Amino acid sequence: MSNRKHADALNIRKLIREAEGLSDELLLTCARLKQAMIAARQNPEVPVHTGQAALMRLNQAEGDALAMSTSLLRVHDELSKVARVHAGDDPGVETVIPSAALGHEQAAGSARIVEEAVS
Structure with missing residues (x-):
């Protein structure tokens, strides 16, 4: 491999690992x-519903972050x-990423559920 290709490969490997981290x-x-x-909301002085909307938004953000993580694996x-x-x-050592980690099995399962619902 040429020096330029090798340098590019090392830089990309470093950056993808950094992004995943x-x-x-x-x-x-x-x-x-x-x-x-x-x-914080378990404090007896705080109403039990306090922060519920923020927790729901945080759950959405976590889902988005997990989707981003899966995209980075892809x-x-x-x-x-x-x-x-x-x-x-x-x-160099080859990186092997299982299909399940890439969400391929989940996507196939979702398609199967939709097909079964339509049938």
Whole structure:
């Protein structure tokens, strides 16, 4: 592999891992935020419904963050395919991402449920 290709591959590998790490950090931070919000409303001086709308929005944000994480895994998978074609002679460690992690099985399951509902 040429020096330019090798440098590009190393940079892309570093950046995709960084993006995946930031995505995981976002999920962890949202979980800690939710925990703090629920703990705060357990105060006897706070009405039980306080912050419910914010919790619902946070749940939506967590779902969006998880979808982004899945999309990044798909990007990583596609980049791995590109690397096999364009850097096949590089002895680096191949990244194998299971289909289940990419949401392929979930999508197939959803399609099957829709088909069954229509039938």
